[in-house]
């Protein structure tokens with residue numbers, strides 16, 4: 001097609017440009033449902049903002065739910081099956097013995113204090129996992145590796161490098177003299193001195 005009249009051609013282009021006149025630039029069937037390009041953009045922005053708000057809310061609710069569940073789970077003690085500590089009833093006061101609880105790999109120490117009271121802890125030192133032993137003269141649990149020490153009655157770390165108490169094994173006396181392990185609680189809390 002030859003361009004006889006440049007002004008006329010420019011006019012045609014401007015009339016068909018959808019930037020100038022949306023209705024003129026659209027197909028016949030689209031004229032039945034005209035829309036304003038500016039309003040269309042506004043609706044799109046509004047929808048986008050709504051989408052962002054909904055997405056943010058959903059993410060926040062989801063994260064809060066996970067955090068809440070994690071906090072509840074952290075407070076729950078794992079349930080361990082009770083187990084009789086064989087030989088504990090004949091342990092002389094002022095002595096100790098080793099046993100395993102709740103699994104074979106979980107070494108533990110049972111101490112019978114001079115007053116006859118029983119105490120039990122996981123045997124792994126909370127510093128670098130050396131096995132602790134009962135130091136009768138001091139009435140403490142001690143670690144041979146770096147001279148860490150733990151209180152017999154609470155399991156709390158009282159000197160040396162251990163950063164937290166020993167795991168505590170909960171005990172129960174059954175049938176008059178049998179000593180049973182009924183639970184194990186991870187040591188926690190800050191150093192006492």
Ligand code: FES
Nearest residue numbers: 125127128143148
């Ligand atoms: S491993 Fe027990 S004090 Fe270091």
